[in-house]
Amino acid sequence: MTEELVYYTNPMSRGRIGRWMLEEIGMPYQTVVLGYDGAMKTADYLAINPMGKVPALRHGDAVVTEGAAICAYLADAFPAAGLGPRPGERAAYYRWLFFGAGPMEAAVTNKALGIEIPPERQRMVGYGSFETMVDTLDAALRASLYLAGDRFTAVDIYTGLQLGWGLQFGSIPPRPAFTAYWARISDRESFRRANALDDAAAAGGAG
Template sequence: MAGLTLYTNPMSRGRIARWMVEEVGADYDVEMLGYGGTMKADAYLAINPMGKVPAIVHDGHVVTECAAICAYLADAFPDAGLAPVAGEHADYYRWLFFAAGPVEQAVTNRSLGVVPTDDQQRMVGYGDYDRVVDVLEAAVSAHPYIAGDRFTAADVYVGSQVMWGTQFGTLPKRDAFLAYAARLADRPAHVRASELDDAAMAEMQAAG
C-alpha cells in the first residue's frame, strides 16, 4: 500500500490533484468516490468533513483544497523540482492563490448569475469578473510559465483553471490563455492523468 492516497472523482476538481500527483511521480493509491454516496459517507467525512473531493492522505496527513494539494506535494516531493526556487516565490504564491481565490470566486459567481453591484464589489474579494480576467491574462502573458521561465506546481492549478475555463466557456478564449494552455496540455503527466481519469469516468458511467 502506497504512502499516498488520492480521493477523487473523475468529474471533479480531483483531476487537478491527479495531474499534480502524476507530476511528482509518486506511487499512490486511488479511491474513487461517488457524489451523494461514498463522498458523503462517514468514512470519507472523517477525512474531509466538507464531503467534497479531492483530498489526499500522505503518511497519515490529510490535505484538501486543490491549491493546497499542489503546494504540499511540491514540497513533499522536492526531487520533482516543482516547488519555487530563488526569484520565483513571489509570483508562485501570488498567482497560485489568486487563481484559488479571486478567479474561482469570480467564475463561480458569474456561472450562477451573481453580478455584484458597484457597492458590493468592495465586499467581494475579486471586485468584478472583467477585472479578474484582465489581471489573469496579464499574469499568464508575463512569462512562459506563471512563476517565470519554468513549470512549477502553480502552473498545475492556474493552468487547470485556464484550460477548463476556455474549454467550457467560463473564461474567454483570449490568445494569451490559449497559448498558455497549449504549453501545458502536452506535458506527459497531464496526458497520463487525463487518460487515467477518462478511463475511470467511462468505468463509472458503465457501472451506472
C-alpha cells in the same frame, strides 16, 4: 518520505487537478474514486474530509484537502520533481496559487451561477469584477511564459488547469495569451496520463 499516498477523488470534479500533480511528481499512489451517490458523506470519508468533498490526499498519517493545498504540499514533500518555487520565484508562485484559489475560482463560479456583483458592492468581493480578474490574469500571462516565471511549476497545474477548463467550457474568454499558455502547459505527458486515468474512471474503469 516513503509513506503511502492515497488520493480520494472523482473524475468529474476538481480532483483532476491533484491527479495531474500526482502524475507529475511520479510517485506511486493509490486512488479511491468516490461517487456523488453519498459515498462522500459516509462516516469513514467525513473523518478524512469533514466537508464531504473531493479531492483529499492522505500521505501516511497526514491528510491534506483543497486542491491548491494538495499541489503545494506535494511540491514540498517531493522536491526532486522540481515543482516548488525557487527563491526568486516564490512571490509569483504564491501570488498566483492563491489568486487561483481565491479571486479566480470565486469569479468564475459566480459567473456560472449568474451572480452579478453591482459596481457599488465590488469592494465586498475579493475579485472585484469578473473583468478585473480576467484582465489581471491576462497581464500576467502576457509578461511571462509560466505563472511563476520561465519554467513550469505546481502553480501552473492548479491555476492553469482552471484556466484550461474555463477555455473549454466558455467561462473564460479565449484571449491570445490564455490560449497560448494553455497549449504550452497541456502539452505534457503527465497531463495526458492524468486525463487518461480520469477518463477511464469516468467510464467505469480502474482509476
